[in-house]
Amino acid sequence: MASKHNNKIRVRFAPSPTGAPHVGNIRTALFAWLFARHHKGTFILRIEDTDTDRVVAGSVETILEALDWLGLEVDEGVKSFELQVSSQRLVSLWPTSFKKEKNGVLQEVGEYGPYFQSKRLDIYKKYAEELVAKGHAYYCFCSEERLEQIRKEQEAKKLPPKYNGHCLTLDAAEVKKLLDGGEAHVIRMKIGHEGETVLNDVIKGEVRFKNSLIDDQVLLKSDGFPTYHLAAVVDDHLMEISHVIRADEWLPSTPKHLLLYDYFGWAKPAFAHVPIILGPDKTKLSKRHGAVSILDYREAGYLPEAMFNYLAFLGWNPKTDQELFSRDELIKEFDLDKVNKANPIFDIKKLNWMNGQYIKKMTANELQSVILNEAKRSEGSHGLILGSFANAQDDALKKVVKLAQERMEKLVDFAPLTDFLRQDKLDYDAKILIPKGLSQTQCKTQLQTALDVISKIEAGDWQEEKLRKTFLDYCEKNNVKRGELLWPVRVAVTGLANSPDLFAVMDILGKKKSIERIREAISKL
């Protein structure tokens, strides 16, 4: 589609502030952002707060927070300076400069404002009236009751529900009289019934709609606020949006928008309807499916990099076998022509795997600072990440992080994986101390042996690899099966049937504590 804007790419993410931002909305924002970055365009945040009943206080801040978490910087429109995206993060996307206060001043940046639709009421009124003057819209005074009745009748007759044009029959004098009398009214589109409206969607291709089936949509509500249809078209035009990137559910109302552009005599932007994310039951992802607020995933211990990567692959892929992508690689590869038409299902298992991959890819130092940052951020409500290591020194933490890293899938896995290291008294069933093929007494002997081996180790040699060598050498020289000696010792020091590596654990515990725990085990037998 030819662009009227000298090919300058301008896209907007235009959520309505009705609560915490949904995974699906954010994925749409991500596509738009990626598209903007790929084409060196502008990513705009516009707030569509035209439904006064549904607006939820604090939503805009939450939206900003979600965008910030994923590193989707806003170039123009609504921003908050309480949240700062740092390009110098230790780990590419992690918000190191996060500030907890949510009462920061929202600011608007850009020359096309205001970017809150509630601040543009006079603009919409002007354009709605312009359409009336041009004969493409009309005043409607029908009451809710009357509309309800029309709908019921149509339903009974199995007709498509549509406004029946009741107020279309009013002549100019009558309209003026009603208007002057302060009668409640809306402005509706007047849609010609002939022909069809053709959309050439960037993703869906050509889609045809019969004009006779299009409803006379309300443009301006009786409270003076515009409906989405008017507001979006007017703003997208005024803000010189080049590509309208939005979810599939908007496809059916697109002909109304196309008609509006024609009525105004405006050039049309390109439209790209992206597939909707479905839950495991194949219906639109919603609260029934558990976590749908994008920020819930932060609380659940997912990394923004992983979330970003995963979301990018829901309905899009680069047509190669590569699946792990950095932000820059995604920017380089992403384009609308590779977006799928079918609706993908959100698969938490693949997200988990991907998150684990990102965790493993980090250096232990990076992971440590990420864990520390996240623990600090979620302090209070979710200070569970560090668990028993909440007040540990950085030095002590380093080895623990390394030990947990391989088996962590999410950040919140850290505490349960490492708790046993800090417990004063381990609580476990003595039976699990005994490896297969050994009797209780034999097991006891093995633990005794371990104490002997340990007693000969100098304090300065108390270190993972030296411990490993000492024990393995002992086994070899004395013809002891590794499992028969090492299993009981490992259970003794961890209290767990399944645990991290014995020598890493003993290293962290220290000689004294290790001996204590082995003695404790012996006494249990």
Next chain:
RNA sequence: GGCCCGUUCGUCUAAUGGUUAGGACAGUGGCUUUUCAAGCCAUUAACAGGGGUUCGAUUCCCCUACGGGCUACCA
């Protein structure tokens, strides 16, 4: 009900008018190993159905089925 969109392994998906229909997650089996995890190797598993078009269709067209979305003075 009407309108619109969609349909390749369970899931995310690739490819092609002629292929053993490829990869990843999950599953299963094995290796490794002090256990678990990780890692490595192997493996199960898909073109919704029916008509065309064609020498040949998973691929192009039509129909059906199924799934989804929309059908508000909500977005």
